[in-house]
Amino acid sequence: MKVNYTGFQASEVSPYLEVHQALKAADHRNGKPDVLAYTSVARMNPYQALLYRSFPDHGFAVAPLLKPFELRDLMLHKSRASSITLHLHWVNWVLAGEPDAQRAQTKVSGILGRIDRFKQLGGKLVWTAHNVYPHDAAHLEAELALQQGIADRSDVIHTMAASTTAALAEYTNVDAQKVLVAPHPHYRGAYEDVTSRAEARAVLGIDDDETVFLVFGALKEYKGLLRTLEAFDQLLDQDPSGRYRLLVAGGADDHPDVQEFISRGLLHDRVLMEPSKIPGSKAQYFLRAADAGLVTYTRSLNSGAALLYQSFGLPVLATDTPVLRETLPPHTALFLDANAAVDEYAAQLKALRALARSTTQTDVLDGIAHLDPSAVSSTFAQDLRSRLGLRQH
Template sequence: MSNPTVYMWPKASPHNKYSELLTKSIEDNGLQVEHYDKRNPLKPSKGDIVHMHWPSYSYQASSFPLTLIKSLFFAGLLLFLKARGVRLFWTVHNVWPHSTGKSKWDYRMRKFILSVCNKGFVLSESVKQEVTETFGVSADKLIVTPHGHYVDAYVGTGTDIRGRFGIPPEQFLFLFVGRINAYKGVEKLVEAFLSLKLESAGLLIAGKVDDGYSLDYIDPINDGRIKVYPQFVDDRELVDFLKAGDVMVLPYNQITTSGSAILALSHFKPVVAPRLGSLSEYIAEGCGILYDPDDPDGLRKALAKSIDMNMSEAEKHISKKLAELDWQGIAGKMIKVYTGTKRYEVNV
């Protein structure tokens, strides 16, 4: 009996290396992986696997009437594939889409997707619990497979980011890198940082600002210690920005799983973040500082505490966590779930 083909949806993304790294690991373990092409949606045959990652892009549209039509086509496609004997899987990266948040239609669609999938993958135990409670699915239907690390996934250009922004080499630098919008909590970070009044520390905020959000509030209150780069940080310079910082700060208002936190750990940068979603499972003891999001002074205290971290000890803790996020082990577990059997050898 030949091995099934895995149709990854998508196999690669221009904004996230997760699918690409997962694909490589699955291929290293002996299964063929192809991109699920919507131009040839009926290519998967009996026994093959279709693995979805961000299905909201396949059922959402610019207006509800269009969303309804798109959703019906998408639901029909999944039902057809299921009837054809294709095994369906969904990695629930976010309980709710970032674009729309919680809506009744998203609830119906996501509950439906989980109902037709053979299994769902979740990136932490806390997300598993949230998904089961939110959508009323059995815990047995959800398999925890952690988000793999980004070690060696990005190569820098060697650009001196501190030099570019006039940041002294000896200054302790808090770093925020990523898309900037309302749920990221950047305004709270600015407020907490300025309240520290530490001349020996700086803050660098870098990332594309989403439409409808603005960083204009920073200029009137900036005392010169905050540097802002409101542009998309491409893959070539991402490592350069990470090397410039001492600590990554992710002051999210809401989060399921943070690739940014894993990216920071992959470059041995401790993380300051709220105790939300699965962050407490990834930012393990010694890998950073988690604070109570309900404490109005929690972020400020966490920033102050991070300055006194023993970075050598932090690196040891981060190394241990990265070993748990090895892609080969994740791929091996997924392959066993895909096939429903242990007859396929995996290189774990």
């Protein structure tokens, strides 16, 4: 029999199959497992795998929900499970590609109705607040109505920092009694990491004496890419002997600002760019070649990229938000106001070079040691069981 990689591609019998397989693989020695089905499913980013790493040890059967509209099928397993919980992560799938504002509102009402029916049948709901609202929101009013509806219906609202609730307040009213804080785990060991700095630089064509600033991950307008390029150019003008390099890697969308950034970057002799999705095995070349990472977004809540940089021992320059201040160790990070002028941004880039030279990888890794994925996952699983009123495992 050929392996079919259940949970990686939806089939005709999804999501029944994924929950069935999760229950079969679960430990039943302490009774029926508690099913936790999560969506949307992100395979390129190992965040979810890290977050749920220890859940099986705490009585959960974790299953990907590849067809998120098919909530009713989750309850087909009610007799086989002690409980069934739906964990919503990013919810941009609800309105993705919808051009009409009125139809967007109808879709919001529809999915909230399905969630209501799921809960009426005994299901529990958890929502993780990843962003203040979806990055590519075309119908902001509808997206915020959806987000508020989910927050109102959630039994638990998972945030990655205590300051998230205040950051959301402008857009979504969150009941503080529902909030459960579980930090973003670091990525140490989640990506292939066998190459050296020298080999990585040789592969990419970067000299040993260059200071390399890295922008890694999806290239989106909200990441302020053009402002980053302008600040980098100003730094080159101010310090022409500095030997700086801007390294960019990640899949690009079709926003005009992103396309302009790519066009200018490809012609820039101090910018090295790979504007396409980077396989996990190749991420190490960009991360090991860099001296520091940039997460200077114009709109930001949490940042997996910041922790990815730090997981490879890199100091970062990040947008100055309460959540990122709470997340990043102060001795390994610098901060920049989201509305800072280009000259201030350039000055912080120069300061980042000094920080990179004075900070060791050990300094950075020690600062995120408390974000060990197994420990974060185990604590989250235990706390979630308690908050959902599940029997102790």
